[in-house]
Amino acid sequence: MLDGREVDQAELLDVAKDEDRARSLLRALRTLSTGPDPKLREMARGVLRGDLTAEQAFTDPEYTAALFSGADKVRRAGELRSEAEAREAGERFGEWQQARRTEDEREDQGTPPSDTTPRTTPGQQPAAPWRHSGPGEVGGPGTLGVSRPTGPFGHG
Incomplete structure (x- = not known):
């Protein structure tokens, strides 16, 4: 800041x-x-x-x-992706969540990140699973691993 x-x-x-x-x-x-x-x-x-x-x-x-x-914008991107893309995003999200939990546990214990923890520069967040990993891939947070569920506001 x-x-x-x-x-x-x-x-x-x-x-x-x-x-x-x-x-x-x-x-x-x-x-x-x-x-x-x-x-x-x-x-x-x-x-x-x-x-x-x-x-x-x-x-x-x-x-x-x-x-x-x-x-x-994220919701619309999620609606446009295929079932295969949704499954892949869900798998990546699960892996990302596990890495995040491990990182949180280390922070709570005051342990520095291990060699297996992705490196980030100050102010940079670890890469999230919904980042585009290839041409044509669409996705975003909030729609990971599911295929167009009906939300509380009737979207879907």
């Missing part, structure tokens, strides 16, 4: 409600703070610096619109 200060997990508990969700929210904010969407970068950086609370960010109409727009 510009002044070196960054909120910690405890400061996100009012919105996240528990430690695991707060950790996940902090990771998401870090990812958004370097992402391609300028409105989401602005929002995430403001929360990370402490200039804006997470509750303020998630209730601001402009930031909410940007979040929903991104989620809609």
Whole structure:
């Protein structure tokens, strides 16, 4: 961050409600703070610096619109992929989840990453399973490993 200060997990508990969700929210904010969407970068950086609370960010109409727009793009990409692509993404997601759990356990114990843990530079998130791995592959978080389920809002 510009002044070196960054909120910690405890400061996100009012919105996240528990430690695991707060950790996940902090990771998401870090990812958004370097992402391609300028409105989401602005929002995430403001929360990370402490200039804006997470509750303020998630209730601001402009930031909410940007979040929903991104989620809609992911949903549409998931709808366009084949059953084989969905299965492959589900397998990669399971592997990614296991690696993430291992990383979280190491962080909780204060153990440095092992030689088998993917290396990342400061501020860079580990590669997620929905990253494009080949030509024509479409996918995204929130739609991994399933083929077009009907969601709570009737999408699908």
